[in-house]
Amino acid sequence: MDRNSVCYKIRRKAQVVAYHILPKKTLSSIYYRILVHDKLNLKEPRTLNEKLQWLKLYYFPNNALAVKCTDKYQVREYIKSKGYADYLTGLIGAWERVEDIEWDKLPDRFVLKCTHGCAYNILCKDKRLFDYNDAKKKLKKWLREDFAAFNVEPHYGKINPRRIIAEEYLGDTIIDYKFFCFNGKPQFFYVSSDLIHDRQAKMGFFEMDGTKISLIRNDYEDIGQIEMPKCLPQMIEAAEKLSEDFPFVRVDFFLIKDTFKFAELTFTPASGYMPINPRRYDYKWGELLKLPNKVK
Numbered sequence: 346m347d348r349n350s351v352c353y354k355i356r357r358k359a360q361v362v363a364y365h366i367l368p369k370k371t372l373s374s375i376y377y378r379i380l381v382h383d384k385l386n387l388k389e390p391r392t393l394n395e396k397l398q399w400l401k402l403y404y405f406p407n408n409a410l411a412v413k414c415t416d417k418y419q420v421r422e423y424i425k426s427k428g429y430a431d432y433l434t435g436l437i438g439a440w441e442r443v444e445d446i447e448w449d450k451l452p453d454r455f456v457l458k459c460t461h462g463c464a465y466n467i468l469c470k471d472k473r474l475f476d477y478n479d480a481k482k483k484l485k486k487w488l489r490e491d492f493a494a495f496n497v498e499p500h501y502g503k504i505n506p507r508r509i510i511a512e513e514y515l516g517d518t519i520i521d522y523k524f525f526c527f528n529g530k531p532q533f534f535y536v537s538s539d540l541i542h543d544r545q546a547k548m549g550f551f552e553m554d555g556t557k558i559s560l561i562r563n564d565y566e567d568i569g570q571i572e573m574p575k576c577l578p579q580m581i582e583a584a585e586k587l588s589e590d591f592p593f594v595r596v597d598f599f600l601i602k603d604t605f606k607f608a609e610l611t612f613t614p615a616s617g618y619m620p621i622n623p624r625r626y627d628y629k630w631g632e633l634l635k636l637p638n639k640v641k
Contacts, residue, residue: 357495364494373398373497373617380618393630397617400593404637405612406499410590414610416504417460424607427586432607434599435513441506443484448477454514459484461504462492468514484509496616520600521546521608522580526588527633531581531596533558536568553581563620580605593634 363372370387377385381394390396405411414420418439424430437455440446453472457480459465465487469475488509493502521537531553538547549568550558555577561567574580584596587610597608621627 360496361491361494364491364497369402369497369499373402376497376616376618380620390636391631392627393634394617394619394621394627396631396634396636397593397613397619399636401498401500401613401617404592406503408500408591411594411612412500412503414594415500415612416508417458417609418508418510419460419504420610423610424587429583429587429607432583432598432605434515434606434608437511437513439508439510441508443481443488443509446509446511451511452513456512456514457484458510458512459487459507460510461507462487462490462501465492470514470517496618498613498616500612515599515601515606521597522574522577522600522605523595523597523611523614524581524584524588525595525614525630526584526591526593527630528592528635529585529589531584531588532630532633534584536571537565538568558626560626561622563622574600574605575603576600576605583607592637 367375374385377383377394377398385398386395387399387402390399405415410423414423421433421436424433437451438446451469451472453469455469457467457469467480467483469480488507491502493499518538522534523537524531524534526532533550533552535548535550546565547568548562548565549571550560551573552558555573557570580598583598583605587596587607588594591612593612595611595614597611598605599608619627
């Protein structure tokens with residue numbers, strides 16, 4: 346949906362109001378019914394989507410490390426502590442207010458991000474053509490938003506302070522490798538052809554050996570068959586190391602020529618409303634995830 350459309354803006358405002366009025370469990374159940382077309386079972390969750398709902402309501406908001414690693418700035422400390430500092434995207438600056446950004450000191454090309462949510466990205470391909478006023482307006486608006494309220498993801502609401510960061514520009518087309526890790530073990534991944542224009546991306550799911558999985562997400566175009574990069578084993582090894590402290594996390598990397606860069610840790614992909622087709626994979630993947638209170 347176009348982020349500038351009237352319907353989109355009305356929906357976002359309604360979501361914020363509902364988040365502050367209704368119990369989080371009730372609101373999650375409503376969204377689940379609408380988006381997954383099923384009744385949410387939190388007492389005995391079986392599917393991956395149901396277990397992600399359980400984690401986002403009862404576990405991740407109360408896990409300080411998960412909150413820290415949701416923050417696109419603070420997660421850099423975690424990546425360094427795991428020995429992967431060399432795979433971090435170059436950090437140009439970090440600020441808590443738009444007024445503090447030193448625009449004249451930024452390079453000719455850069456990416457701006459707000460650290461407390463998703464899709465809060467602004468690309469600058471050429472400073473001579475960059476619309477600074479529009480960027481300032483967007484950043485101020487995003488800093489005021491509670492990203493937790495849009496799809497009931499309370500762990501985002503625990504991020505404090507909210508920041509703006511500038512990172513190096515990696516290219517016009519981004520290839521993502523996103524590894525779904527269950528209790529410290531990567532089990533499958535998907536490849537997406539464009540992160541920045543997320544909803545225009547093509548996507549394909551793969552087994553850990555690179556075999557294509559015969560499923561699609563209904564909200565994305567299928568990417569088809571692709572050749573796996575030589576650095577795939579190194580990405581898998583890094584994903585395993587970076588996921589070992591969590592019951593579930595998706596470890597995301599940017600593929601850059603013959604190597605890769607860390608993108609982010611995603612604890613609730615699609616907010617736990619992933620439209621998986623065929624649905625049997627939702628149950629299959631759910632069996633892989635052992636929830637903290639279910640582990641003996």
